Amino acid sequence: MSKPVDTGAPNTITQAFGSDFVVVQIASILPVKSIEKTAKSSHKYRQIAASIREMGLVEPPVVIQDTRDPGSYLLLDGHLRIEVLRDLGESEVECLVSTDDEAFTYNKRISRLSPIQEQRMIAKAIERNVPKDKIARALDINVRSIARKAQLLDGICEEVVGLLKDRICPLAVFDVLRKMSPLRQIEAAELLINANNFSVSYAAAILAGTPQAQLVTPQTPKRLKGMTAEAIARMERELSRLQEAISSIQDSYGQDHLHLTVVKGYLRKLITNDRVARYLEQYQPELFIEFQKIAEMTSTLPSEAA
Structure with a gap:
């Protein structure tokens, strides 16, 4: 049977912004939050200022008209x-006018530029013959x-680029990965992701545990400050066992989780x-308590990690 059509449902999509930019006097724009005193000494502030000086305003501010004062936003x-425009002596700015006064989307849902995304942006600019000094100033x-x-x-092999394209990790991590063979680079990238640790020290530890044959220059012995050849060999063995354990858990995790879900439903x-x-409460009280705990579980993580 077909469902009745809801004639009261809206048949148009409401726009989140006005169709055109609006030139607004900076003096009539009212901030909804205060700028910290240390903001102007931050790298982010200096980078925004440099970008505006070099290329102009790329991303327009978002404003909404003040219902209490039509002349303010x-x-x-x-x-x-x-704030940068004020400091540069500008009196007006092109803005996007929002149709909704909520600021959560703009201020909380921030997608930071990863090193790989930044590299592609810079490479594209160089390809278009933008001078390097201009990019540096911006x-x-x-x-x-x-x-x-x-x-x-x-x-860096393409598979690793795909794995780390959205990850925020230091540039030095790629210097470490570059010393490994392509297959080992993929394994190292997966270890970084599984541990959710993209620090240089962790990448260096993976390099230390990498067998000599999986390095780009296998004929050159690894030399790590403060570590003997025996310690390096032991680290290689331990890291190999760790990788095997992680692979084993990954292979069985889905099936184990399904079994736990079925068991939990049965015990409930x-x-x-x-x-x-x-009966259980009278003759098997210990089991009854444990069954209750399992039936009430909301996560398979330990209580301190959940």
Whole structure:
């Protein structure tokens, strides 16, 4: 049987913003949060200022008209940009006018640029013949850093690029990965992701535990400060066992979790049966308590990690 059509349902999509930019006087824009005193000395502030000076405003601030004062606007997103424009002596700015006064989406749902995404952006700019010194000024970094960022993925296999493309990890991690063979790079990237640890020290530990044959230059012995050849060999064995354990858990995790879910449902049915519950409570109280705990579980994680 077909469902009745809801004639009261809206048949149009409401726009989140006005169709055009609106030029607004900066003096009439009211912030909805205060800027910390240390904000102007931060790297983020300097980077925004450098970008605006070099290329102009790329991302317009988001405002909404103040219902109490039609001549004023509430600033939903872009507080640092507006502050930079004030400091640069600008009197007006092009804004997007929102149709909703909620600021959660703009201020909380931030997608930070990963090193790989930044590398692709820089490489694309260089490909379009944008001078490196101009890129450096726009990002508030030196020209040597631009060269290093542009060559970030040299020697990194495509599979690792795919694995780490959205991950925020230091540039030095890629220097460590570059010393490994492609297959070992993939294994190392998976270890970083599984541990949710993208620090240089952890990457260096993986390198220390990498067999000599899986290095780019296997003929060159590994030399690690403060570690003997025996300690390096022991670390290689321990890391190999850790990888095997992780692989074993990954292979059986789905099936184990399904079994636990079925068991939990079965035990819940048992202890909600009055006759069974009375029997267990009288003759097997320890089991009854444990069955109750399992039936009430909401997570398979330990209580301190859940």
